[in-house]
Amino acid sequence: MSTPPSTPSPDELKQKLLLETSRIPWHELQTYYARGQVVRVSASLDLLDVAAELTADNKARFERWMADQQVGEVSPDLARTWYERNAELWAVVVAPWVLVQDRSAGDLH
Structure with missing residues (x-):
């Protein structure tokens, strides 16, 4: 009988x-x-x-972030702006999602 894989710590x-x-x-x-x-x-x-938090399925935290507009969909206007300047974004995949962040000066949304 095999041992189930352990859940990684938050730091791991x-x-x-x-x-x-x-x-x-x-x-x-x-x-x-x-x-x-x-x-x-x-x-x-x-x-x-x-x-x-997405990996941990922390729905309450995500709902708060979404209500504060800190996390959400990419609007068509923002997508167009990023496309026009071919923005280089930080990204990480938490399947099926790709989380992206624009750390360029002045972008806090």
Whole structure:
């Protein structure tokens, strides 16, 4: 009989997510955006914290972030702006979602 895998600690989870985080041009995310799988994360939040909470299925925390407009869908206007400048975003995948964050100066939403 095999032992079930242990649940990683929050620090272990964040370390794993850190290894999967990278910068990616917006143009390379168009397919995921078209499928509605891109989640915008405000620059005021820690991208890894958001990814860890999504992995933990923390619905209450996400509802708060969404109500505060710190996490949510990428609006068509923002998508167009990112497309026009081919913004390079920080991204991490928490399947099926791609969490993205624009850390350019002045972008806190």
